[in-house]
Amino acid sequence: MESATFKVWRGDQEGGDFETYDVDLEPGYVVLDAIHKIQAEQATDLACRWNCKAGKCGSCSAEVNGSPRLMCMTRVEDVAGDGPITVEPMRAFPVLKDLVTDVSWNYEVKAAIQQVTPREPDFEDGSWEMNQYDVERPQEFRKCIECFLCQNVCHVLRDHQMHAEFAGPRHFVFAAQAEMNPIDVGDRVAHLRDDMGIGYCNITKCCTTVCPENISITDNAIIPLKERVVDRSYDPLAKLMGAVFGSEKG
Amino acid sequence: MSVYQEFEHDVLVIGAGGAGLRAAIEAAAAGVNVGLVCKSLLGKAHTVMAEGGMAASMGNVDERDGWKTHFADTMRGGQYLNSWRMAELHAKESPVRARELEGWGALFDRTPDGKILQRNFGGHKYPRLAHVGDRTGLEMIRTLQDHGIHQGMDVHMEVTVTRLLKDGERCVGAFGYDREQGRFRIFKAKAVVLATGGLGRAFLVTSNSWEGTGDGHSLGYHAGAELRDMEFIQFHPTGMIWPPSVRGILVTEGVRGEGGILKNNKGERFMFDDIPPLYVDQTADNPEEGWRYVTGDREARRPPELLTRDHVARKIVKEVQEGRGSPHGGAFLDIAWIKEHIKDSEAHIKKKLPSMYHQFKELAGIDITKEQMEVGPTTHYAMGGIAVDPDTQMTTTVPGLFAAGEVGGGLHGANRLGGNSLSDLVVFGQRAGEYAAKFAKDNPDYSVSEEEIKEAAVEALAPLERGVTALNPFQLQLELQTMMQSKVGIAREEEGLTEAVGSIREISGQIADVGAGGNRWYNPGWHTALDMKHLLTVSEAIALSARERKESRGAHSRLDHPDKDMAWSTFNHVVRKGSDGEMVVERQDIPQILPELQAIIEEEG
Numbered sequence: 001m002e003s004a005t006f007k008v009w010r011g012d013q014e015g016g017d018f019e020t021y022d023v024d025l026e027p028g029y030v031v032l033d034a035i036h037k038i039q040a041e042q043a044t045d046l047a048c049r050w051n052c053k054a055g056k057c058g059s060c061s062a063e064v065n066g067s068p069r070l071m072c073m074t075r076v077e078d079v080a081g082d083g084p085i086t087v088e089p090m091r092a093f094p095v096l097k098d099l100v101t102d103v104s105w106n107y108e109v110k111a112a113i114q115q116v117t118p119r120e121p122d123f124e125d126g127s128w129e130m131n132q133y134d135v136e137r138p139q140e141f142r143k144c145i146e147c148f149l150c151q152n153v154c155h156v157l158r159d160h161q162m163h164a165e166f167a168g169p170r171h172f173v174f175a176a177q178a179e180m181n182p183i184d185v186g187d188r189v190a191h192l193r194d195d196m197g198i199g200y201c202n203i204t205k206c207c208t209t210v211c212p213e214n215i216s217i218t219d220n221a222i223i224p225l226k227e228r229v230v231d232r233s234y235d236p237l238a239k240l241m242g243a244v245f246g247s248e249k250g
Numbered sequence: 251m252s253v254y255q256e257f258e259h260d261v262l263v264i265g266a267g268g269a270g271l272r273a274a275i276e277a278a279a280a281g282v283n284v285g286l287v288c289k290s291l292l293g294k295a296h297t298v299m300a301e302g303g304m305a306a307s308m309g310n311v312d313e314r315d316g317w318k319t320h321f322a323d324t325m326r327g328g329q330y331l332n333s334w335r336m337a338e339l340h341a342k343e344s345p346v347r348a349r350e351l352e353g354w355g356a357l358f359d360r361t362p363d364g365k366i367l368q369r370n371f372g373g374h375k376y377p378r379l380a381h382v383g384d385r386t387g388l389e390m391i392r393t394l395q396d397h398g399i400h401q402g403m404d405v406h407m408e409v410t411v412t413r414l415l416k417d418g419e420r421c422v423g424a425f426g427y428d429r430e431q432g433r434f435r436i437f438k439a440k441a442v443v444l445a446t447g448g449l450g451r452a453f454l455v456t457s458n459s460w461e462g463t464g465d466g467h468s469l470g471y472h473a474g475a476e477l478r479d480m481e482f483i484q485f486h487p488t489g490m491i492w493p494p495s496v497r498g499i500l501v502t503e504g505v506r507g508e509g510g511i512l513k514n515n516k517g518e519r520f521m522f523d524d525i526p527p528l529y530v531d532q533t534a535d536n537p538e539e540g541w542r543y544v545t546g547d548r549e550a551r552r553p554p555e556l557l558t559r560d561h562v563a564r565k566i567v568k569e570v571q572e573g574r575g576s577p578h579g580g581a582f583l584d585i586a587w588i589k590e591h592i593k594d595s596e597a598h599i600k601k602k603l604p605s606m607y608h609q610f611k612e613l614a615g616i617d618i619t620k621e622q623m624e625v626g627p628t629t630h631y632a633m634g635g636i637a638v639d640p641d642t643q644m645t646t647t648v649p650g651l652f653a654a655g656e657v658g659g660g661l662h663g664a665n666r667l668g669g670n671s672l673s674d675l676v677v678f679g680q681r682a683g684e685y686a687a688k689f690a691k692d693n694p695d696y697s698v699s700e701e702e703i704k705e706a707a708v709e710a711l712a713p714l715e716r717g718v719t720a721l722n723p724f725q726l727q728l729e730l731q732t733m734m735q736s737k738v739g740i741a742r743e744e745e746g747l748t749e750a751v752g753s754i755r756e757i758s759g760q761i762a763d764v765g766a767g768g769n770r771w772y773n774p775g776w777h778t779a780l781d782m783k784h785l786l787t788v789s790e791a792i793a794l795s796a797r798e799r800k801e802s803r804g805a806h807s808r809l810d811h812p813d814k815d816m817a818w819s820t821f822n823h824v825v826r827k828g829s830d831g832e833m834v835v836e837r838q839d840i841p842q843i844l845p846e847l848q849a850i851i852e853e854e855g
């Protein structure tokens with residue numbers, strides 16, 4: 001394959017449309033390379049975000065041929081078909097310009113979640129004893145690169161636009177890493193239920209499918225958190241104990 | 251005319267990588283008002299890409315380790331051009347800074363007895379790098395970010411600073427624009443911390459992102475700070491080289507730490523060929539001993555693949571030059587071979603090096619558990635940087651201006667050891683934050699010059715006002731990078747360096763003709779045009795310092811002066827702006843090392 005045609009969405013908050021660009025390819029080209037080439041040669045004001053170009057920073061999220069991807073990890077040859085390759089911004093967030101969306105809402109949601117709150121250190125040097133099997137579960141969630149692709153496909157956010165009531169899969173993953181941190185004594189159950197709206201998730205697993213870090217978002221993060229919420233909410237004794245003795249964690 | 255948004259902070263931190271975040275956390279803890287500015291979204295800075303680990307002599311895996319050994323390793327790696335005081339502080343404080351991260355939510359991989367696991371890395375005598383698989387930087391930046399946002403600081407994301415503001419000698423803030431809409435922002439501050447990271451983008455093949463354009467080096471320089479050791483650019487030996495679209499992307503040294511070996515196209519392990527005298531005693535002389543070392547045999551010496559980066563990079567180049575390179579001009583890096591020793595090697599590799607597995611699988615179509623990788627040198631890290639006081643991180647010449655992290659100079663001397671950057675960030679980030687807060691409290695009164703702000707605005711708008719011109723900013727950037735790669739790269743000589751200085755000045759002259767189309771909203775062409783000034787400033791500093799150093803030492807190799815010369819070991823090069831605006835390079839004597847530290851170097855051998 002020596003060249004390919006791209007239809008890239010150009011526009012801003014007022015609206016926009018696809019523009020067509022022909023790009024000469026080099027071996028191994030990813031979609032982000034093509035966007036950069038368009039930027040350097042045809043449209044210097046074409047806006048996109050990127051940093052690492054290796055799937056590590058989660059900056060370059062977009063929709064390629066309609067599916068949410070990291071542009072830097074999407075080989076052109078894998079998405080090329082008969083027609084042009086379309087590249088457009090994530091649709092669950094307001095567009096700023098071209099491929100750049102306003103993802104600031106995610107930062108606000110995260111700031112409202114209780115951070116890891118450690119118990120007293122186990123040793124005098126301020127450290128804790130933790131075993132590999134204890135950290136493995138939360139380590140899976142800490143692989144998250146905050147690409148927000150899961151947020152982008154979740155129907156609660158994308159179709160129902162329930163950003164005010166629902167924190168979205170990324171933040172359940174975030175809450176899960178804190179809840180399952182072996183030294184954490186924080187308690188996020190009420191927040192998960194009342195403010196993060198975990199009950200709205202109906203386990204469609206679309207988020208898990210798109211996660212570039214292969215985090216089992218639904219099975220390993222959301223479902224266990226839902227169980228914590230249910231256990232707490234429907235067990236009056238646990239609730240009472242929780243109120244009397246502080247947090248109780250599983 | 252322009253409208254400005256104005257902000258006032260006690261301490262302004264420019265940069266939100268590991269160093270900037272750590273500085274901001276410390277300053278906030280001191281009770282002052284903190285602003286944190288970064289060019290990308292929060293959590294996306296370069297630090298996120300760090301892979302292998304963070305050096306701290308906790309002695310969890312080998313209790314013989316301690317700060318003294320770490321100090322001696324760092325000095326040897328830096329060929330004794332380091333600031334010995336910084337190397338001492340760094341070695342002493344990194345264990346505390348590493349452990350502290352766990353209290354903020356970090357989860358490092360564990361030893362069997364439940365402590366932080368440490369891995370082998372080049373130039374470190376004992377297994378020393380705290381890590382999480384090969385995504386240690388992500389763990390570090392996320393931890394600092396998630397802790398930082400609860401410490402009461404104002405974060406200004408996607409804002410680029412283009413100039414520092416001065417009140418006489420003192421730095422009192424910064425001028426910049428928000429990338430989103432191109433609106434100007436003025437930050438007034440009692441103290442400013444530069445934590446802007448590196449400058450790899452001055453070269454064509456680099457592991458650095460678009461952010462690494464040397465902004466902080468240049469902002470500091472133009473505000474009167476001194477740059478030191480700028481000739482020392484680390485070319486990491488193992489970058490990806492094929493396919494072309496991934497050229498330069500890093501392959502972590504962790505691959506070699508886990509037993510990966512380098513081979514030429516004859517299948518020879520060429521690293522055994524010539525081992526530098528400083529390291530002969532510490533290096534294995536046969537493959538079997540090397541393997542024992544990486545699997546934890548305390549009596550074994552490290553395999554030659556784990557020699558310092560400067561040496562490994564040069565060896566690869568030599569193999570290629572002498573016709574023994576891999577098909578795309580590099581060497582083979584093989585981790586799959588460990589199946590000879592380890593039963594379930596596939597699962598082991600995926601567990602220890604998950605992102606390398608993923609990176610090669612997705613981007614090069616190579617399964618590293620079965621096939622060898624092709625690698626070659628990539629521009630990675632700037633040892634040189636802003637000259638600071640080793641204890642406070644305040645710049646030597648501009649009161650109120652501090653620098654920490656990769657933008658700072660001194661710790662690494664002529665060559666940085668892997669893993670010593672992540673520890674550098676938190677050790678000196680913490681110090682910069684502490685002393686910047688103190689400076690702000692002690693020096694409350696200052697004023698900002700309206701004149702200077704106007705000047706900064708005019709300068710920032712110029713490329714946009716020119717509109718589309720014949721000179722496209724991306725082309726000019728490419729021209730500079732290509733030139734730097736060929737003339738100021740891994741092998742240098744007088745003539746090429748002189749030509750490089752000429753080209754840099756020529757390109758500088760063209761800046762006034764670079765134009766950018768479009769409007770002020772999120773406009774990469776405009777942003778790239780503005781970055782050129784920084785790229786040119788650091789390129790000139792590198793080329794001039796490299797031309798002055800007529801010997802080969804650490805990361806700096808001169809074809810016309812191939813040997814190390816002891817006469818050059820007593821001073822550092824310092825670059826500053828002369829009174830006529832020209833860049834000047836001077837020699838600055840290295841302060842006499844304390845006898846007790848000298849004794850440690852001698853004892854540790």
Ligand SMILES: Cc1cc2nc3c(=O)[nH]c(=O)nc-3n(C[C@H](O)[C@H](O)[C@H](O)COP(=O)(O)OP(=O)(O)OC[C@H]3O[C@@H](n4cnc5c(N)ncnc54)[C@H](O)[C@@H]3O)c2cc1C
Binds near residue numbers: 287297304305654657
């Ligand atoms: C792929 C890779 C792997 C690495 N692996 C390791 C490793 O395993 N161990 C190790 O010790 N080191 C490693 N390093 C080196 C290490 O990651 C970096 O040196 C370190 O992260 C730099 O951190 P920093 O805080 O100084 O700056 P950075 O993390 O680079 O952050 C710079 C910040 O400054 C901001 N900034 C820059 N210019 C401006 C401006 N003009 N206005 C406003 N903001 C600005 C940026 O937006 C960013 O927020 C690696 C580097 C790379 C590239």
Ligand code: SF4
Binds near residue numbers: 154155201203205208
């Ligand atoms: S599983 Fe839940 S969070 Fe994930 S996409 Fe479906 S509804 Fe959204």
Ligand code: SF4
Binds near residue numbers: 169170210212214215
């Ligand atoms: S959970 Fe996965 S998809 Fe969601 S933001 Fe994190 S890395 Fe991206």
Ligand code: FES
Binds near residue numbers: 051052056
């Ligand atoms: S650029 Fe970092 S994930 Fe794509």
